[in-house]
Amino acid sequence: MKSAACLSAVLIAAMAIGLPGCASEASGPQTATASEAAAETRMVEMDGAQIRVRLEGPVDAPVIVLLHGFTMSLESWDGWAEQLSGDYRIVRYDLLGHGLTGPDPLARYAPDERVAVLGRLLDALDIERxxxxxxxxxxxVAWRFAAAKPERVERLILVDSGAYSIYGVTEDPVPVPDAMRGYLLAAPLAGVQASAMQIYADPTRLPEGRIEQIQQMMAQPGNGEAFIGHLEEFVLPDPEVDLARVTAPTLILWGEEDRVIPLDHARRIEAAIPDARLITYPGVGHAPQEEIPAETAADVRAFIEGSGQ
Known part of the structure; x- marks a missing residue:
């Protein structure tokens, strides 16, 4: 049995992209990022929730929809948006209980509920495929949606993705320790910085101010409670049957220095999805799209163009 402190660290990392930066009272970013200024940002109402969505790129271009990790926000994809929005319609949003979307009045935080919400959001944005x-x-969430709704997914891109059981999480959630609850509610700076060292192989690759930006998003009112609600419903049942149902051509990108999800999981996902290929990156951690956005975006472009737009 792991100690509460160890389990807290694990749960921060497990199936998340976790937590660089923090503060206790920030109400949100004070200035718009360059990507925000150049993009259309809207709030999409869904059963009382207001989902923050950002759209950029030509409206008639092929659409790429991007989903961030646990505790993060749509800014996790800024690098890809910069690299790809000249030729593709980039759509990204803050998951319920995250970023400026904030907590969900209906507390739809279980993985299957998030899959359903994704489908409804695509409907609201008139994105059929x-x-x-x-x-x-x-x-x-992305591969589960692709397995459930194959007619809506042209291609699938998985970046250090959750799938197989880690750290004792199976079809049953792992109890959330008090230390973890306190962390997510207060987001102490030292703890968030320590988490960044686990998530990113080289945090110096991040843009200046990125740590503070993540902190501000984490510290939005109600997000801490939503993070706890997420963990209370977070499960990882055996994924083999569902992964085998994914019919879309799939690109798997993985940092070889990922300390959150073992590299072996990338190979298992590749073997389980019928039409999948894997690219790994030496010296890169759990969020390659942030550490090496230009290189990973180039691989995405080659994948899309190679499989036909």
Missing amino acids: ATLGGNSFGGL
Whole structure:
């Protein structure tokens, strides 16, 4: 049995992209990022929730929908949006209980509920079919959606994605220790910085101010309670049958220095999905789209163009 402190660290990382930066009272970013200024950002109402969505790129271009990881926000994809929005319609959003979307009045935080919400959001945005990508927990939601709704997914891109059981999480959630609850509610700076060292192989690759930006998103009112609700419903049942149902051509991108999800899981996902290929990156951690956005976006472009737009 792991100690509460160890389990807290594990749960921060497990199926998440986790937590660089934090503070206790920030209410949100004070200035718009360059990508935000150049993009259309809207709030999509869904059963009382207001989901923050960002759209950029030509409206008639092939659509790429991107899902971030646990505790993060749509800014996790800024690098890819910069690299790809000249030729593709990039759509990304803050998951319920994250970023500026904030907590869900209906507390739809279980993985299957998030899959259903994704489908409804695509409907609201008049997106019938798209390339779907996700990092970590966002990858888990993406491939589950692709398995459930294959007619809606042109291609699938999984970046250090959740799938197989880790750290004791199976078809049953792992109890959330008090230390973890306190962390997510207060987001102490030292703890968030320590988590960044686990998530990113080289945090110096991140843009200046990225740590503070993540902190501000984590510290939005109600997000801490939503993070706890997420963990209380977070499960990882055996994925083999569902992965085998994914029919979309699939690109798997993985940092070889990922300390959250073992590299072996990338190979298992590749073997389980019928039409999948894997690219790994030496010296890169759990969020390659943030550490090496230009290189990973180039691989995405080659994948899409090679499989036909």
